[in-house]
Amino acid sequence: MDLKELYQEIILDHGKNPRNLRKTENFNKDAKGYNPLCGDKVHVYLKLDEDKKVQDISFEGQGCAISMASASIMTDLVRGKEEKEVKEIIKDFLEMIREKDQLNTKILKENEKTKLMCLSGVKKYPMRVKCATLSWHTLTSAIDNTQEEINSERID
Amino acid sequence: MNIENIKKQFPIFNNKVHNNDLVYLDSANSSQKPQVVVDRIYDFYSKEFSNVGRSVHYLAVAATNLYEETRSLMQKFINAKDPHEIVFTKGATEAINLVANTFGQKFLKEGDEIILTELEHHSNYVPWHYLRRSKGVQIKFAEINQEGEISLESIEKLISSKTKMIAITHLSNVTGAILPIKEITQLAHSKNIPVLVDGCQGAPHLKLDMQDIGCDFYAISCHKMYGPTGLGILYAKKKWLESLPPYQGGGGMISEVKKDGITFGDLPNKYEAGTMATAQVIAFAESIKFLNQIGIKNIEKYESELTKYGEEVLRKNNSVKLVGNPKNKGSVLSFTLDGIHAHDIATILDEDGVAIRAGHHCCQILHDKLGLSATARASLGVYNTKSDIDKLNESINKCKKIFNK
Numbered sequence: 001m002d003l004k005e006l007y008q009e010i011i012l013d014h015g016k017n018p019r020n021l022r023k024t025e026n027f028n029k030d031a032k033g034y035n036p037l038c039g040d041k042v043h044v045y046l047k048l049d050e051d052k053k054v055q056d057i058s059f060e061g062q063g064c065a066i067s068m069a070s071a072s073i074m075t076d077l078v079r080g081k082e083e084k085e086v087k088e089i090i091k092d093f094l095e096m097i098r099e100k101d102q103l104n105t106k107i108l109k110e111n112e113k114t115k116l117m118c119l120s121g122v123k124k125y126p127m128r129v130k131c132a133t134l135s136w137h138t139l140t141s142a143i144d145n146t147q148e149e150i151n152s153e154r155i156d
Numbered sequence: 157m158n159i160e161n162i163k164k165q166f167p168i169f170n171n172k173v174h175n176n177d178l179v180y181l182d183s184a185n186s187s188q189k190p191q192v193v194v195d196r197i198y199d200f201y202s203k204e205f206s207n208v209g210r211s212v213h214y215l216a217v218a219a220t221n222l223y224e225e226t227r228s229l230m231q232k233f234i235n236a237k238d239p240h241e242i243v244f245t246k247g248a249t250e251a252i253n254l255v256a257n258t259f260g261q262k263f264l265k266e267g268d269e270i271i272l273t274e275l276e277h278h279s280n281y282v283p284w285h286y287l288r289r290s291k292g293v294q295i296k297f298a299e300i301n302q303e304g305e306i307s308l309e310s311i312e313k314l315i316s317s318k319t320k321m322i323a324i325t326h327l328s329n330v331t332g333a334i335l336p337i338k339e340i341t342q343l344a345h346s347k348n349i350p351v352l353v354d355g356c357q358g359a360p361h362l363k364l365d366m367q368d369i370g371c372d373f374y375a376i377s378c379h380k381m382y383g384p385t386g387l388g389i390l391y392a393k394k395k396w397l398e399s400l401p402p403y404q405g406g407g408g409m410i411s412e413v414k415k416d417g418i419t420f421g422d423l424p425n426k427y428e429a430g431t432m433a434t435a436q437v438i439a440f441a442e443s444i445k446f447l448n449q450i451g452i453k454n455i456e457k458y459e460s461e462l463t464k465y466g467e468e469v470l471r472k473n474n475s476v477k478l479v480g481n482p483k484n485k486g487s488v489l490s491f492t493l494d495g496i497h498a499h500d501i502a503t504i505l506d507e508d509g510v511a512i513r514a515g516h517h518c519c520q521i522l523h524d525k526l527g528l529s530a531t532a533r534a535s536l537g538v539y540n541t542k543s544d545i546d547k548l549n550e551s552i553n554k555c556k557k558i559f560n561k
Contacts, residue, residue, distance in 0.1 A: 038498070
């Protein structure tokens with residue numbers, strides 16, 4: 001059943017107890033995201049070290065189980081990765097949510113991919129895809145330092 | 157009122173949603189359409205179509221008569237004094253924009269004040285905001301009380317010598333509060349201030365009498381009244397329609413056009429530039445007849461009882477919190493569920509065929525005030541029954557189960 005695919009145990013767990021829901025001290029990059037349709041807000045904080053590796057990542061915000069779980073899992077998976085690896089993970093995730101059946105990146109381990117694939121249930125709910133992608137677009141904005149609030153209605 | 161017979165007139169209920177019977181609880185957003193309205197659009201386009209008000213041929217004359225018949229029906233439906241006080245627009249949004257724009261142009265200057273309420277839908281705030289930017293007018297918001305109501309006093313204390321317009325909702329699309337619009341109008345008029353009422357949620361559910369209420373403007377959304385989309389109505393007192401400048405320019409609204417000057421047409425043409433939503437206007441006559449046949453007072457009574465039943469059922473359900481508790485309440489049940497976001501509720505309910513709305517319902521000012529980012533909203537129409545409320549409650553329980561609440 002589709003609902004069970006959407007609200008898997010791991011989504012409910014991350015939705016209820018989001019990891020990294022805080023503000024990184026001495027962050028050096030950040031960005032805000034907003035979904036005007038539902039009012040969901042997210043603020044992503046990033047601390048990159050000298051080698052452009054993610055030393056810490058965190059987020060603040062409020063939203064539905066899908067958006068909170070997505071941000072929570074995202075922040076867990078990109079910690080310790082290099083900036084360009086993070087971008088590859090984001091690209092892979094967004095492609096999977098839009099059209100692909102699986103994740104192709106070699107950067108994530110199999111168990112990490114399995115965890116991320118838990119969000120794929122959202123594909124059957126087109127109105128909810130933006131809940132899952134908002135934090136990822138916001139992370140891109142933080143890395144690129146665009147200084148512009150991500151608005152889910154202005155992106156694909 | 158035989159709801160079963162009424163419901164049978166709506167073909168949408170013959171369809172299944174995710175293999176379930178449709179429980180449609182989103183009428184505050186847009187209502188479903190009875191067969192007579194659907195048929196009228198089909199018949200008009202297939203047998204009677206012509207543009208109105210221009211040509212002299214048989215079809216044009218017949219279509220023009222039908223178009224004007226809707227105007228007269230609407231005049232009677234809301235007891236306006238004159239059919240020319242009914243202006244067709246593309247929606248209630250355009251109706252409010254029309255007033256804000258033309259009234260602003262002619263009467264407002266920097267420092268003038270407009271009073272709105274915290275309950276307003278964005279369509280009764282954004283058009284006034286434009287005047288804040290273009291003219292430097294000030295906007296004041298009357299505050300809600302604990303029950304989510306607007307009292308006469310909350311408006312009275314904002315009135316000053318600079319107040320030039322009071323624009324308020326008739327019935328909140330979130331808390332369901334019905335505002336004392338007649339008393340507010342009397343108060344405003346005693347200080348020479350005109351009143352605009354956003355009647356989107358009022359017109360489909362409450363008996364209206366423009367001459368009794370006395371307001372200057374009343375905006376109506378036809379698709380919430382079991383009518384077609386793309387159509388709204390602005391009721392405005394004749395003195396305003398005669399004194400305000402035209403809104404949009406184009407064909408149909410002029411009297412004489414010369415290279416060095418233009419004179420404008422009389423009412424109602426002055427405000428109906430270009431080819432209007434002809435088929436929608438003509439089909440909307442069927443919506444009015446449909447409402448008249450049931451009787452708007454019967455609808456008001458039935459929906460009020462159903463709303464009370466809904467409140468009782470939802471109050472008994474632990475972890476459901478109703479948004480607002482107005483004494484005088486329309487058929488809107490907004491709620492939150494402890495620890496479950498409104499969008500998750502809406503998705504889970506949808507699986508059972510229960511259609512509700514989730515989000516801020518175009519009322520961000522109100523949601524900010526309530527400290528809520530989103531709420532779930534079940535809103536009722538003439539086709540809803542107690543069994544729909546029971547199904548809503550069952551699906552809410554399913555949400556709680558999925559989220560282990």
